[in-house]
């Protein structure tokens with residue numbers, strides 16, 4: 126079937142003017158009022174039918190592409206690569222995008238770490254004069270064993286940076302993101318006469334380490350390649366039904382800092398505690414006192430989290446150890462809040478050690494790895510509401526839901542350059558609607574992202590991902 130979309134768009138504006146004319150005509154005319162109303166109705170119906178037809182054309186193209194996209198998804202799912210090792214995944218993405226006519230550059234990114242290659246992919250498709258829109262997917266899987274029992278489950282074993290053997294799983298659904306991006310690329314190439322401007326599609330590594338976006342920006346993502354007027358991404362959601370998308374305006378995801386603390390005491394025999402400075406007791410007091418940062422030092426109106434996720438110390442019942450190690454995650458939306466929390470952690474740790482009589486040269490060591498720091502993600506309100514309207518038109522109002530902000534983290538936020546580039550990441554429902562219903566009825570939570578049991582429902586998820594992202598880009602780059 127030949128249904129030339131560009132002519133539809135031109136016709137659409139032509140008929141809009143006809144519509145306006147006919148409206149005024151109906152005001153001034155003194156005869157044939159009935160006729161004018163009929164004309165108005167006919168034109169309105171005609172306009173609607175054009176929109177439905179172009180929507181149907183996209184639907185048909187997506188259905189045609191779905192079998193091979195699902196094949197791509199299963200291949201990516203079965204072959205995950207963990208952060209910093211996305212070599213094959215990146216070259217697969219590069220090859221696919223090149224075959225669609227994109228100018229592709231590989232290995233974009235610089236971690237600033239010797240011998241660590243950054244596998245960033247940048248694909249550019251120029252299509253006349255217009256805005257530059259960047260669509261991002263992440264590439265990395267997680268170091269964990271998959272326990273979904275799926276026929277295409279990953280059985281990959283690999284080594285991490287410290288040489289430890291680990292499993293690998295796309296437990297955050299970055300395989301869904303990649304497949305949706307490739308599907309979107311295919312649709313936009315097919316619909317080239319419906320948009321104009323420069324499309325930049327990127328594959329970003331090391332999202333799970335909060336390092337990839339920064340590495341790509343540091344390596345000239347916005348200077349060697351066209352700087353976007355808009356940056357868009359999607360992330361699958363482990364509680365939202367497949368077929369739906371979720372939208373959050375403003376702060377959507379939190380900043381993330383990992384903090385390592387070594388609480389040092391003076392070890393000795395468990396029977397003679399008075400001759401020691403017990404780091405187990407000191408660390409315990411620190412853990413509890415850290416909880417007062419959010420409750421007493423941060424405004425109740427500002428979201429913040431301080432979680433001590435790991436505490437390790439000692440070897441035996443009757444030995445007071447020399448050290449205890451704590452691992453913390455710190456989350457916030459606003460930069461001053463983040464700084465307040467980090468300063469308070471250090472002050473509280475040192476203060477408690479001091480009060481326990483630990484000498485100054487044995488105060489806790491607090492390490493904050495700013496290399497793996499992830500800033501918060503702010504969804505530009507204007508862009509987000511524009512996309513919401515687009516999604517509602519493409520997917521139906523019932524399939525677009527408002528999602529509350531979360532304290533999870535995403536380094537996509539970096540691409541917004543603190544508000545200089547309007548950016549928006551939206552949620553893509555990935556769960557079998559039956560499972561969502563069952564979980565609500567039974568009150569049992571669904572497997573979350575990063576769970577070894579996380580089992581997205583590929584077909585409706587990818588269909589919706591491609592449709593939502595293609596519609597978003599068409600809206601931002603429409604002729």
Ligand SMILES: [Zn+2]
Nearest residue numbers: 297333574575
């Ligand atoms: Zn993740």
Ligand SMILES: [Zn+2]
Nearest residue numbers: 297299332360
């Ligand atoms: Zn993720």
